[in-house]
Amino acid sequence: MSALCPFCAITPTAWVGENDLAFAIRDKFPVRPLHTLLIPKRHVQDIFETTPEEREALHQLALERRSAIRGEDPDVQGFNFGSNIGEAAGQKIFHAHLHLIPRRPGDTPPPPARPND
Template identity: 65%
Template sequence: MPHKECAFCNSPKLSIVAENALAFAIRDTSPARPLHTLIIPKRHVVDIFETSADEREAMHELAVQCSEKICDEDPRVGGFNFGSNVGVAAGQKIFHAHVHLIPRHQGDTDLQPASPD
C-alpha cells in the first residue's frame, strides 16, 4: 500500500527505466556514478528485509536487465556495487525498500587494501 509521504510511492516525476509485476527501476536522482539505478518493490515496505521472496526475485530480475542495459550504454563499465542501506545508522534516507545498482569503471576509485588485524 502506498504511503502518502513516500518519495517512491507518490512522485509523478519518476522516470521508470524497467518494470515487472512486482518492482520497477529508476535512475538515482543523486547518483554516486553515472547510470546509478535504484531497483524498488512496488509494495511499500520500509527495507529490503521486509520484502517477500517473490519481490526479491523480481528485483533481482530487474537488476540483471538493468545491468545489461547499462553495459550496452557504457561499454567501459567493468563491475557493479549492488546493495541496500537498511536503517538510519547504515545511511538509509528513503524508507521504502530499494537496492542500488552502481556501475563502476576500472580505476574510478582508489581501493584501500584491508589492514592486517
C-alpha cells in the first residue's frame, strides 16, 4: 500500500463491490453514468504487474458489476472495458485499474474500426 496512492486511501465504505483480491468503486470523473473502476487491493502499478489470481478476481468482479449495472439501468446495451497503461497511454493514477464503462443508445459513439489497408 502506498500512502500517496489515492486508490490505496479509499475506504471500504466507498466500495460498490469486492472480493478477496479486488474492489470496485464508481469513477470520480465518469465518462458515462455508472462508470466503474475495478482495482486490485494490492498496490501494483499496472495491470501487467498483477498476478493471474488478481486478474481472475478483477474479471469476476467485472462480471458481477456488469450485472449490477444492467440491473440499475436497463438502457445499458454495451460496455467499454479496459485499462490505460503508462503515462503515454493516458494512465493518471499509477495503481492498476480497469474501467467498466456502460454504453447506451445515443452515447457519443466510440471511434470506428479502420479496415486493413
